[in-house]
Amino acid sequence: MNHLHLLTFARGSALNWALMLCVAGIVLRLFEIFGLGRKTDLAKPRINSPGSGWHTIFSRSLPPQGMLKREPVTYIGGYVFHLGLLTAILFFAPHIELIRSMTRLGWPSLPSPLVDASVVASIIALGVLLAHRLNNPVKRLLSGLCDYLAWTATLLPLLTGYMAYHHLFIEYTLMLALHIFSVDLLLVLLPFTKLFHTFSVFISRWYNGDIFGRKGVAS
Amino acid sequence: MSATLAKGLNSFKEVIDAPIASFFSSCVHCGLCAEACLFYTETGDAQFTPIHKLEPLRRVWREEYTLLGKLGKLLGLSKPLTDAELTEWEPLVYDSCTLCGRCAMVCPVGNDLTYMIRKLREGMSSSGHAPEDLIGATTRSITIGSPMGIKWPAVLAQIKHVQAETGIEVPVERAGADYLVLMSSMEIINFPEYLSALSRIFKQAGVTWTLASDAFEATNSGIQIGASDLAREIVSRIVVAAERLKVKCVISPECGHAFTALRWEGPNLMGKPFGFEVKHILEVLDELHKAGKLKTKGKDKRPLTYHDPCQIARRGGVVEQPRRLLSEVAADFREMPDAGVMNWCCGGGGGVSANSRAEPLRLQVFKHKITQIEATGVQTLITACANCRIVMEEGLEHYHMNIEVIGLTELLAEYLVEDNAP
Numbered sequence: 291m292n293h294l295h296l297l298t299f300a301r302g303s304a305l306n307w308a309l310m311l312c313v314a315g316i317v318l319r320l321f322e323i324f325g326l327g328r329k330t331d332l333a334k335p336r337i338n339s340p341g342s343g344w345h346t347i348f349s350r351s352l353p354p355q356g357m358l359k360r361e362p363v364t365y366i367g368g369y370v371f372h373l374g375l376l377t378a379i380l381f382f383a384p385h386i387e388l389i390r391s392m393t394r395l396g397w398p399s400l401p402s403p404l405v406d407a408s409v410v411a412s413i414i415a416l417g418v419l420l421a422h423r424l425n426n427p428v429k430r431l432l433s434g435l436c437d438y439l440a441w442t443a444t445l446l447p448l449l450t451g452y453m454a455y456h457h458l459f460i461e462y463t464l465m466l467a468l469h470i471f472s473v474d475l476l477l478v479l480l481p482f483t484k485l486f487h488t489f490s491v492f493i494s495r496w497y498n499g500d501i502f503g504r505k506g507v508a509s
Numbered sequence: 510m511s512a513t514l515a516k517g518l519n520s521f522k523e524v525i526d527a528p529i530a531s532f533f534s535s536c537v538h539c540g541l542c543a544e545a546c547l548f549y550t551e552t553g554d555a556q557f558t559p560i561h562k563l564e565p566l567r568r569v570w571r572e573e574y575t576l577l578g579k580l581g582k583l584l585g586l587s588k589p590l591t592d593a594e595l596t597e598w599e600p601l602v603y604d605s606c607t608l609c610g611r612c613a614m615v616c617p618v619g620n621d622l623t624y625m626i627r628k629l630r631e632g633m634s635s636s637g638h639a640p641e642d643l644i645g646a647t648t649r650s651i652t653i654g655s656p657m658g659i660k661w662p663a664v665l666a667q668i669k670h671v672q673a674e675t676g677i678e679v680p681v682e683r684a685g686a687d688y689l690v691l692m693s694s695m696e697i698i699n700f701p702e703y704l705s706a707l708s709r710i711f712k713q714a715g716v717t718w719t720l721a722s723d724a725f726e727a728t729n730s731g732i733q734i735g736a737s738d739l740a741r742e743i744v745s746r747i748v749v750a751a752e753r754l755k756v757k758c759v760i761s762p763e764c765g766h767a768f769t770a771l772r773w774e775g776p777n778l779m780g781k782p783f784g785f786e787v788k789h790i791l792e793v794l795d796e797l798h799k800a801g802k803l804k805t806k807g808k809d810k811r812p813l814t815y816h817d818p819c820q821i822a823r824r825g826g827v828v829e830q831p832r833r834l835l836s837e838v839a840a841d842f843r844e845m846p847d848a849g850v851m852n853w854c855c856g857g858g859g860g861v862s863a864n865s866r867a868e869p870l871r872l873q874v875f876k877h878k879i880t881q882i883e884a885t886g887v888q889t890l891i892t893a894c895a896n897c898r899i900v901m902e903e904g905l906e907h908y909h910m911n912i913e914v915i916g917l918t919e920l921l922a923e924y925l926v927e928d929n930a931p
Contacts, residue, residue, distance in 0.1 A: 322575055323530040332776035334783075336826050346619055354615045355851050360544045368539070368617070427555040428540035437538050482577055487535045487618055494535040495619030497528040502613075502621075505773065506826025507850055509614055 293463040300470035301388075308474035315481025316489060323493060335504035342503020343496035349508070350495050367419040374412025375444070378405055378451065402455075409452050416445050440483045446472035514592050517636020521569040521590075524628035532625060533570050535618035536560055542612035542622055547854055548605040551874040559612040559622040562601040565590055566629045595638040602626065602633050603640050604867035608733075608766070608859035609819035614851060623824070630735025639734050640864045647730040650743055655726045656863065657694035664692070664725050667701050677708045682754065683719035688793070689756040689785075690718050691727035691747065691771075693764035695895035703763060703895070706922030710794070713927055714802035718760075724750030727762050729770035733860030741778040744771060751785050758786040760793055763916050765820030765858055765894040772825070789821055790918055791893050795830035798837065805924040808840040812887040815842070815917075816878070816901065817852040818894035831893055831917055838924045839891075845881040853877050857900030875904035882912060893917045 291299075358365050379385060383399035390396035399405075420441055423429040450469035453459060460468075479485060502509035510518075540558055543549040548557035555561070571578035572587055581587040610623040633639055646656035653660060668679045680686065688711075696703045711718050724747045731740025751759050761768040772787045788796075797803040815835060821827045828849050835842050847853060856874045861867045878901060882890060890912055892898050898914050905912045 318576060319534065323527050323534060326525060326527045326530050326574060328527045329777070332780070332782050333773045334776075334786075350617060350619050354545075356847065357541065357544060357615050361541055364539055364541060426540065427553075428543045428549070428558050429538065431555040431558065431561060432538040432540055484537050487537050490531050490534040491618045493531040494528075497531055498613065498616070498619035498621050501528070501624060505824060507823060507828075509619075 293461060293467060297463050297467040297470070300467045300474065304474045305470060305477075308477040312477040312480055315478075316486075319481050319486055319490070323490065331504060333504070336506035337503070339503050340500075342508070343498075343500040346499025346502070346509050347492055347495045350498070363418065363422045367415045367422065371412050371415035371419065374408040374410075374415065375448065377408035378412065378448065381405055382451075406452070406455060409448055409455075413445065413448050413452065416441065416448070436483050440479070440485050443472075443476045443479045443483075443485070447476055510589075511592060513635070513637040514590075514595070517595065517632045517638070518569065518590060520635040521566055521629070521632035522573055524631050525566070525570050525574060528621065529566070529625055529628065530570060530574060532618075532620040532622075533567050536620060537618060539617060542616050542620070545611040545615040547607070547609070547611075547856060547874045547877055548870070551877055552870075556601060557605050559606070559626070560620070562598070562606055563622065563625050563629055565595060565598055566625060566632070569632075592636070592638075595633065595636055599633065599638045599640065600866070602629055602638075603643065603860060604864060604870055605861075606859060607819065607854045607856060607861050608824075609854035610824045611819070611851065611854065614823065627732075627735065630733075631737060632735075634735045640860075640866055642864045642866070643730060643734040643860050646860075646863050647734050647736060647739055650726070650728075650730045651739055654723075654746075655694050655697075656728055656730045657698060659694050659697050659726070661722045661725065664697055664720070664722075667697060667704060668720070670701060671705045671708055675705055675708050677712050679704065679708055680717070680719045682721060683717065684754050686717040686719040686754065686756050687758065688716060688718040689724070689747075689751050689754060689759045690720055690762070691760060691767070692720075692725055692762050693728045693767055693895045694726060695728075695764070695899055696762055697725075699899060700763075700895055700916060700919075702919045702922075703916055706916075706919045707790075709922050709925055709927060710797070710803060710918070713804070713925055714797045716797070716802070719754060719756065721750035721754060727764055727767035727771065729767060730860070730863070732766060732770040732774060733863070737778060740770065740774065744775045744778050747771060748775070748779055748783065751783075756785055758788055758793070761787060761789045763790055763893045763895050763898075763918060765818040765825075765896060766860075768825050768827075769820045789825065789827050789893075791821070791827050791830045791834065794918065794921060795833055798834060803921070804926040805837050805921060806926045807924050808838055809889075809920065809924070810840045811889045812841040812843055812885070813839045813889045813891055814845045814882065814885040814887045815848070816845070816855065816890055816892040816897060817849055818892060818897045819852070819854050819858055821893055822852060823850045827893075831891075834917060834921060835891065838921055843885040843887055845885050847881065853881060855897040855900040856904070857896060862896055862900050871900070872904060872907050875900075875907070878904060879908060879910065882910075888912055890914045891917050891920055 381400040382405045454465040454469045543558040572582045613621040649658045650656045729743045768789050776782050856871045
């Protein structure tokens with residue numbers, strides 16, 4: 291199998307299977323959550339505000355009072371990484387083309403040097419966050435094999451994408467195939483690791499906002 | 510596996526619901542919850558990280574309610590929880606968590622860790638892994654009627670004392686009253702001025718109220734230890750009395766967790782909405798003030814600050830009321846740093862103050878409250894929870910600080926305009 295065959299497989303069958311596993315995994319995980327149900331709260335709410343859950347989905351994206359000062363590395367590293375990753379996924383022209391070819395949906399891209407810079411920032415942030423995880427006693431205590439697996443699976447698409455774009459080290463077609471394989475791996479792991487927070491974060495934040503909101507507290 | 514461990518594991522399984530599953534699914538192990546927890550910030554000990562305290566519940570969730578966890582269990586890749594592990598976790602679940610909810614306000618993925626710890630305690634207690642002191646307090650609540658062993662004759666004695674002091678009748682078993690007043694053990698034993706202040710305020714406001722001989726105690730150890738069946742029994746006494754006396758509203762006293770137990774958990778424990786309202790005393794006083802029925806004269810000139818009890822402010826939504834009331838009677842009110850919904854716990858909530866094993870740790874973490882108070886430069890601290898009050902009085906005494914702690918109801922009564930003062 292030459293490099294082109296490998297690339298064809300990576301963005302053909304492998305990507306299709308990865309997408310199918312990812313979607314099936316997400317559906318399963320959502321079922322695992324919602325299938326457990328939630329008892330109706332019989333306590334009269336202080337304010338009847340179904341919007342409090344939605345409010346928290348957005349408000350929790352900002353650091354609460356005093357927290358940025360207490361944990362600047364986690365917050366700043368987290369913002370840089372997430373924004374960089376989102377920029378690369380959603381605003382790199384070839385990615386938009388791929389999405390357009392699969393869904394017929396498209397949108398304007400950002401200039402490639404800007405996306406390139408965001409990828410570099412994201413990779414650096416991942417490195418800083420890993421160092422912080424290894425050095426911070428709390429993070430180290432909480433971390434297990436799955437945390438490092440999720441970190442690696444997130445880094446690989448960024449790193450291989452950067453190397454493919456800059457034609458570094460190995461032949462471009464092979465590097466592009468490796469990049470897409472790393473995306474395939476990420477898609478398969480997403481539902482079954484902590485990467486699932488990509489989806490569940492909206493649910494957990496909503497519940498948090500709803501629980502607090504019924505008591506009249508904006509969380 | 511012992512029968513109690515099996516019972517505990519079943520409890521763990523029963524309490525896991527969709528919110529808990531979403532919380533565990535979302536956790537990215539960022540550790541930010543530790544930075545909001547008094548027990549971590551004051552000790553630097555990573556084991557006090559809130560999400561780490563939930564590890565037993567997380568393992569049950571993963572093994573019982575996720576496909577990968579079930580596969581792991583089937584293949585022998587995961588170990589079932591043991592009695593030894595739960596024994597090891599007991600101090601983390603009970604001694605170093607006050608259910609204050611501060612971590613739930615900062616978790617970036619929105620995990621309500623307090624909601625989870627409350628549920629975790631259900632399994633801990635039913636598996637026989639609750640602190641002896643909390644077991645004792647809960648047993649006294651069920652058998653005697655109060656966690657501190659107080660019986661109605663002790664309340665009667667206080668009523669007589671208050672009547673003699675104020676010249677105002679303290680109504681008992683008065684059907685059709687506007688309010689059924691509850692007290693906490695701490696108020697009955699340590700702060701009798703609460704009942705005295707209420708008598709005077711209610712007389713002046715012209716509202717009707719009553720005490721009930723079989724439902725005077727508001728505190729609920731069943732909530733703290735995590736035993737819903739016992740918590741329900743304790744709440745039911747109040748519900749029965751409120752329905753018998755046909756009151757419009759039950760007033761939760763200056764006690765944080767009593768408010769949570771009755772206002773938020775009560776209807777769920779009973780399985781039906783209440784036919785009466787439940788209000789914290791500060792809400793009632795604020796309403797009376799707004800209606801022009803609570804008039805004060807003069808202001809306290811001492812610099813004052815206010816400690817927001819966690820269950821009343823962050824977990825109860827009573828934040829503005831104490832400030833409005835204080836603005837009427839305090840000439841020099843100063844907010845402490847992080848006041849309001851982000852206030853730091855006194856360190857004794859959630860049953861910690863009733864757990865003698867936790868005392869050294871509680872006193873250690875009280876240093877944060879000292880920092881907050883010192884930032885205001887006051888010598889007088891106001892609060893609205895008898896448990897916070899006693900915990901802070903003990904802490905201030907321990908650190909040789911000359912700070913007076915006063916209940917807000919009592920402070921208001923000091924400046925009450927009385928038509929027929931004795």
